[in-house]
Amino acid sequence: MHKRHRWHLLLIAMLVAAATALAACGDDDDDDGGDGEETTAATEVEQFPANTTMGKIQEAGELRIGVKYDVPPFGLNNPQTGEVEGFDIDLGNYIADKLGVEVKTREATSDNRIPLLVDGTIDLILSTMTITEERDQEIDFSEPYYVANGDVLVPEGTEIASLDDLNGKRVCTALGSTYADTVEKEAPQADLRLVDLYSECFDQIQTGSVDAVSTDNVILTGMVIQDDTLQLLGLDFTTEPYGVGIQEGDTEMKQFVDETLTEYIDSGAWQEAYDEWVGQHLAEDQQQGPPDITLEEAIELFPLEK
Amino acid sequence: MTELWEVLTEHFPEFSSGLWITFRLVAFAFVIAMAVGTLVAALRVAPVKALNRIGGIYVEIFRNVPLLVLLIIAFSGFPRAGVSVGQWAAGIGCLGLYTAAYIAEALRSGVFSVGKGQIEAALSLGLTYPRTMRRIILPQAFRTVIPALGSLIIAMIKNSAIVGGSLVALPDLLNRTRLVQSRTFQTDEVFFWGAVGFLLLTVTATLAFRYLEQRFAIRR
Amino acid sequence: MSYLFDPDHWEWVWTGNNLRFLFEGFLVNLEIALIGIVLSLIFGLLLALMRISKPRLVSFPAGVWVDVWRNLPLILIILYLALAVPTSWRQAYADGIPEFFPDALQDELVLGAILGLVLYNSAVLCEIMRSGIQSLDRGQFEAAASLGLTYRQQMRFVILPQGLRRMVPATVSQLITLIKDTTLISIIAIPEIIGHGGNIISAASFGGGVQAPLLQVYLMIGLFFIVINFSLSRLSRRLEIRERERTGTTLKRVEGLEDQVALETDVAAPPR
Numbered sequence: 001m002h003k004r005h006r007w008h009l010l011l012i013a014m015l016v017a018a019a020t021a022l023a024a025c026g027d028d029d030d031d032d033g034g035d036g037e038e039t040t041a042a043t044e045v046e047q048f049p050a051n052t053t054m055g056k057i058q059e060a061g062e063l064r065i066g067v068k069y070d071v072p073p074f075g076l077n078n079p080q081t082g083e084v085e086g087f088d089i090d091l092g093n094y095i096a097d098k099l100g101v102e103v104k105t106r107e108a109t110s111d112n113r114i115p116l117l118v119d120g121t122i123d124l125i126l127s128t129m130t131i132t133e134e135r136d137q138e139i140d141f142s143e144p145y146y147v148a149n150g151d152v153l154v155p156e157g158t159e160i161a162s163l164d165d166l167n168g169k170r171v172c173t174a175l176g177s178t179y180a181d182t183v184e185k186e187a188p189q190a191d192l193r194l195v196d197l198y199s200e201c202f203d204q205i206q207t208g209s210v211d212a213v214s215t216d217n218v219i220l221t222g223m224v225i226q227d228d229t230l231q232l233l234g235l236d237f238t239t240e241p242y243g244v245g246i247q248e249g250d251t252e253m254k255q256f257v258d259e260t261l262t263e264y265i266d267s268g269a270w271q272e273a274y275d276e277w278v279g280q281h282l283a284e285d286q287q288q289g290p291p292d293i294t295l296e297e298a299i300e301l302f303p304l305e306k
Numbered sequence: 307m308t309e310l311w312e313v314l315t316e317h318f319p320e321f322s323s324g325l326w327i328t329f330r331l332v333a334f335a336f337v338i339a340m341a342v343g344t345l346v347a348a349l350r351v352a353p354v355k356a357l358n359r360i361g362g363i364y365v366e367i368f369r370n371v372p373l374l375v376l377l378i379i380a381f382s383g384f385p386r387a388g389v390s391v392g393q394w395a396a397g398i399g400c401l402g403l404y405t406a407a408y409i410a411e412a413l414r415s416g417v418f419s420v421g422k423g424q425i426e427a428a429l430s431l432g433l434t435y436p437r438t439m440r441r442i443i444l445p446q447a448f449r450t451v452i453p454a455l456g457s458l459i460i461a462m463i464k465n466s467a468i469v470g471g472s473l474v475a476l477p478d479l480l481n482r483t484r485l486v487q488s489r490t491f492q493t494d495e496v497f498f499w500g501a502v503g504f505l506l507l508t509v510t511a512t513l514a515f516r517y518l519e520q521r522f523a524i525r526r
Numbered sequence: 527m528s529y530l531f532d533p534d535h536w537e538w539v540w541t542g543n544n545l546r547f548l549f550e551g552f553l554v555n556l557e558i559a560l561i562g563i564v565l566s567l568i569f570g571l572l573l574a575l576m577r578i579s580k581p582r583l584v585s586f587p588a589g590v591w592v593d594v595w596r597n598l599p600l601i602l603i604i605l606y607l608a609l610a611v612p613t614s615w616r617q618a619y620a621d622g623i624p625e626f627f628p629d630a631l632q633d634e635l636v637l638g639a640i641l642g643l644v645l646y647n648s649a650v651l652c653e654i655m656r657s658g659i660q661s662l663d664r665g666q667f668e669a670a671a672s673l674g675l676t677y678r679q680q681m682r683f684v685i686l687p688q689g690l691r692r693m694v695p696a697t698v699s700q701l702i703t704l705i706k707d708t709t710l711i712s713i714i715a716i717p718e719i720i721g722h723g724g725n726i727i728s729a730a731s732f733g734g735g736v737q738a739p740l741l742q743v744y745l746m747i748g749l750f751f752i753v754i755n756f757s758l759s760r761l762s763r764r765l766e767i768r769e770r771e772r773t774g775t776t777l778k779r780v781e782g783l784e785d786q787v788a789l790e791t792d793v794a795a796p797p798r
Contacts, residue, residue, distance in 0.1 A: 069721070070728040077717065077725040079547040106633070107715045120613050121634065199728040200382075200473060203740055207385035226729075226737055369788055370755035371748040372706035374720065379748065383741035387529040408784045408791075415795035453779065454791065460597070460782035467599035471713050480602055487609065497606040501598055508597040512781070 045100035053253040054099060057123055063096040065089075066108025066122040066245075070199040072222040073277040074128045077107075087277040088126040091145060091244070091261075094269060095124070098260050109197060110174040114138055117245050124257070125245025128216060130178045131295065132302035140250060141243035142257040144291040144298050145270075148216035150179060150238030155205060156229050160212055163237055166190040169211040172201035178302060179214045182238055198223075205230065216240050218278055241291060241298040265290040313495040317486045324470075324482030325503045331397055331466045331478060332507070336459065338402025343409030348439065350414045361410065368407035373465055376400040377472045397469040397476050405462050412454040416447030449522050456515025463507045479503045530741070538738035539746070544726050548743075551722030552750050554630040555708040558718070561631075562643040562708070563701050569644060570651030571690075575681075577656055588652075595649035596782060601710050604642035608714040611638045630717060639711040647704060653780045654696045659689035692773070695766035696780070699789040702755045702762070723747050759785075763792045 048054035057063050067088050068075030075086045084105040096103045108116055108127040116122045117139055128148075131141050152171075154160050160169060167189035173179040175194045183190055193210050195201055202223045204210040213220065217232060224230050244261070246254050264270050270290050314321070349361030368376075381396040391399070420443050428438040470478035477485075483500030487493055529535065538544050576588035595603070620634040630636070662685065670680040712720035726738045766789060780786050 069717070069725060072729050076729050077722075078729055079544050079722070079726045080542045082543065082547060082550070106635075107717065107721075109715065112715065121616070195473070197724065199724055202728065203382055207382075207390075209385060209390075366756055367748075367752060369785075370702070370706075370752045370759070372709040372751060374709045374712070375744055375748050375751065378720070379741065379744045383744055386739060386741045405784070408787055411791040411795075412787060415791040418795035454787050457779065457781045457787050458784055461784040461787075464597075464599040464782070465784075467601050468710065471601045471605065471710075480599065480605070483602070484605065493606070493609045497602065497610070500602060501594075501606075504598055504602065505594070508782070512597075 045098070048099075048256075053123070053247070053250055054256055058099050058101055060101070062102045062104045063092065063099060063124070064104045064106060064122045065092040066113050066116050066125045066127050067092065067105050068109070068127050068198075069107040070197050071128060071219050072225070074218065074222075075126070087146070087273055088128065090269075090273040090277070091264065092124070092126050094264050095257065095260050098256075098263075111176045113245065117247060127245070128219065128242055129245055130216075130240040130302065131243040131298040132178060133299050133304045134302070135245075136299055137304075139248050140246040140254050141295060141298075142246060142254060143261055143295050144241035144243055144293050145261055145264075146242040147288065147291045147293060148218050148240040148242065149236040150182065150214065150240055151217040151220055151235050152233045152237075153205060153213040153220040153223060153230055154211070154233060155208075156231060158211065161233065163187055163235065166212060166214075170209070172204050172210040172213045173215055174198055174201070177215065178238070178240065183214055186237070202226075221278075239293075239301055241293050241301070243295065243298065309492065310495050310498065313486075313490065313492055314499050317490070317496075317499075320482040320486050321479070321499055321503060324477060324479035324500075325506070327476060328463070328466055328470070328478040328480075328503075328507065331394075331401065331469060331476060332459070332462050334394075334398045335401035335405065335462060335466070338398060339405035339409050339458075339462070342403060342406035343413060344444075346406060346410035347413035347417070350410060351417050351439075353435070365407045365410055368404050369411075373400060373404050373468050374472055376404060377469065377474050381472075381474050393474055393476050396474050397466075401462060401466055401469060404465070405458055408458050408461075409451075409455070412451045412458070413444075413447055416450040417443055419450055420446045452515065452519055452522055456511065456519065459511050459515070460508050463504065463511060467504070535739045535742050537736045538726070538742070541736045544738060545746075547722050547726060548719060548747065548750070551717065551719035553628070554716070554718040555705060556754075557628055557631060558636070558639065558643070558708050558711065559701065559705045561640060562647060562704055563697070565640070565644045566647035566651050566704075567697070569648035570655055573648055573652035574655040574659070577652060578659060592649040592652050595645050596653065598646070600642065600646045600707055601713065603646055604639055604710055604714065607638040607642045607645075608635060609638075611641065633716060635714055635716055636711075639714065639716060643704065643707065647700065650700060650780070650783060651697065654693050654700065654786070655690065657780050658691075658693035658696070659685055661692060662689055688773075692769060695762045695769060696786060696789060698758055698762035698765065699785045700783070702758050703783065703785040705755060705758075706751065719747055719750065759788065759792070762789060763796070766793045767796070 048058060050056070050059065065088075067084065067086070069077040069084065071086075073086055074088045075084070077084050089103070089105065092103050092105070106116070106122055108122065108125060110127070110129075113122075113125045113127045113129065114135065117125050125139070129135070130148075131144060135141070152160070152163070152166070160166060163183075163186045166183065166187035168191070170191045170193055171183055171187070172193045172195060173183065174197070180192060180194060183192060193201075193204065195204075198213075198215065198219055201210070201213045201215075205213050205223075206227060213223070217236070220232055224232060244257055246257060274288075274290075346361045346364050349357045350365070352358065377396060377400050380391050380400050381393070384391045424442060424446075425438060428442050429435065433441070466478060467480040470476050470481035471484070475481055479500060483496055483503075487496040490496060573588055573592055576584050577592065579585055616634040616637055619637040620632070623632055666684060666688065667680070670684040675683065708718065709720050712718055715721070717725075723743045726743055727740050770793070779790055
């Protein structure tokens with residue numbers, strides 16, 4: 001071999017070796033971080049019949065959940081830990097523990113989460129998904145597990161102070177989210193910019209490509225945490241109950257999830273997760289407890305437009 | 307079978323507008339690619355080493371970085387540094403600058419193949435370097451690279467789809483195809499017509515360049 | 527300009543786990559590229575043999591197949607397959623993939639990505655191989671035939687070994703394109719380097735870290751690609767020059783591929 005091109009092969013080989021070594025170390029960390037989360041005390045795991053979804057999940061050994069990867073504090077692929085974590089993931093872990101299986105996360109954006117559930121790529125949607133009648137026609141929801149409020153994020157020095165002020169301004173929100181419709185209704189002259197991921201909205205408001213971002217206040221709080229030149233208007237103009245997404249017609253699964261959710265709340269685990277992920281970032285007066293709204297009431301908040 | 311035609315007739319406006327945008331994207335990007343490519347090629351063949359290096363750095367950067375990364379840097383990144391970049395600017399700019407790197411090297415090898423002898427002869431006859439390039443070398447070099455140019459245009463047509471699929475989201479043929487699919491869920495039929503649209507462009511380009519090659523190209 | 531070089535904006539590189547997180551993402555790209563090129567070589571060879579075989583019933587359909595796939599944008603193919611691959615196939619993939627394969631590849635959506643990459647690249651490599659075989663001197667075919675070898679034997683012992691060797695540099699060149707193309711799978715939400723870059727931007731500062739600005743993160747990602755692809759392109763260039771010196775033959779150009787044009791131009795006029 002020619003001396004010089006041996007050098008190039010060596011360089012590539014070294015890079016690949018270094019990379020593999022790092023990956024191997026990385027995998028170990030993942031394993032440590034994965035288990036040993038907030039599992040409930042070792043209770044007996046109920047074995048479900050094989051023809052139910054729960055049984056199939058137990059057989060597969062893993063619960064596949066669709067979560068957000070870029071929306072702290074609900075769903076986040078954290079670079080520092082290499083873990084996918086957040087409020088939604090904690091609930092997912094709790095449900096998986098009840099089944100005695102591991103959790104497998106996949107990124108589910110506002111746009112693709114329902115197709116992913118419908119075609120079976122994931123078992124549950126835990127992706128800051130607001131309960132609406134329209135969505136209820138394609139999938140089933142659990143009882144609400146969190147209630148967020150819609151708000152608007154603006155940069156400092158803005159003249160926007162109310163929903164009306166959004167008219168004529170560029171507003172960013174996610175494709176397929178309830179906000180796209182709500183903003184259109186409340187501020188029909190607003191210039192709506194729709195994106196795949198909220199991190200893009202975050203980006204655009206920081207660079208001045210849009211004048212405001214509208215979505216759930218907790219998602220916006222996640223943005224304010226990272227850039228304190230942004231501020232929330234505190235409008236609370238919508239009530240957004242989040243529900244777990246379940247395959248249409250799977251009443252047994254829904255029942256199981258609802259029961260697990262009740263346990264989650266009653267046992268104080270809900271409050272623990274809330275305090276860890278959300279509570280510590282909000283002011284005293286904005287804190288809240290577990291949701292007290294039912295699924296029927298939630299659906300009525302977002303009825304189908306005729 | 308009827309479904310196939312139905313999809314086309316019902317959504318013809320989307321498909322055709324998408325195709326038209328793809329065409330414009332490629333056309334404008336090509337202009338940029340030729341302009342910048344010629345400039346960089348001139349740097350690469352200049353008798354000044356520093357200029358060669360600068361040209362070389364340009365080529366290595368734009369040939370090795372994926373187009374998608376370039377698009378994100380231009381569309382989302384530059385505004386952070388205070389340079390605002392719109393959708394079309396990002397699309398045409400990135401596609402053009404990316405392809406320019408390849409065109410530059412193709413031109414350089416074209417100049418190379420014309421031969422140092424001609425350059426020296428021209429210079430010894432008293433022509434200035436720029437004149438030599440412009441009147442003697444480049445016209446021949448361009449004709450040598452027609453085949454490579456054809457190849458690059460086809461590559462550009464394919465790469466333009468990345469612009470539509472990226473966060474830049476120009477409503478090109480790919481973007482419209484995805485949109486129609488998300489509304490009708492007839493995945494097979496919709497993507498079939500999207501593919502047909504792209505093949506129309508690539509086949510036309512192939513045929514056009516074969517013709518040009520036969521008429522103009524110099525073989526060395 | 528000062529935004530670009532402000533050291534505060536680069537602090538994320540050495541605080542926290544960010545660079546390694548990017549690297550882990552990059553590994554996914556490299557792994558998928560490697561799997562892609564290996565499978566594409568296998569199917570590409572099959573297609574090439576079909577393309578050059580005598581009976582038109584075989585060569586013509588193969589030719590149409592190849593010309594269709596290599597003239598379509600790869601992203602169109604991948605997006606289509608991500609939507610159209612039947613659940614049963616995906617299940618089979620998710621169940622069938624061995625444990626020792628890396629985490630990211632256990633994901634069933636990767637099947638669509640790999641299928642797309644292979645459909646496209648096998649067509650491309652078929653053309654590269656065909657060009658390699660056809661670039662051989664006619665004399666080789668005739669000599670082999672005159673030695674009394676059957677068609678199969680000619681292929682196996684004379685033509686293919688030489689022809690396939692001729693195409694090694696072009697294959698390395700195609701690997702460069704493939705590595706760049708793996709970034710497209712970020713569009714179907716498979717976590718690779720671009721996805722990881724997005725995560726870093728969304729969340730590097732969450733939990734007390736340092737915020738990572740988008741421009742710097744993606745410039746770093748670009749750097750990763752420059753390092754790998756630059757090395758590969760130099761390698762492929764040297765291999766091609768060596769082949770030419772040894773055998774005196776030139777590879778016929780394969781159209782429509784920018785990195786093949788790059789290889790051809792680099793060899794015709796080596797960079798100083």
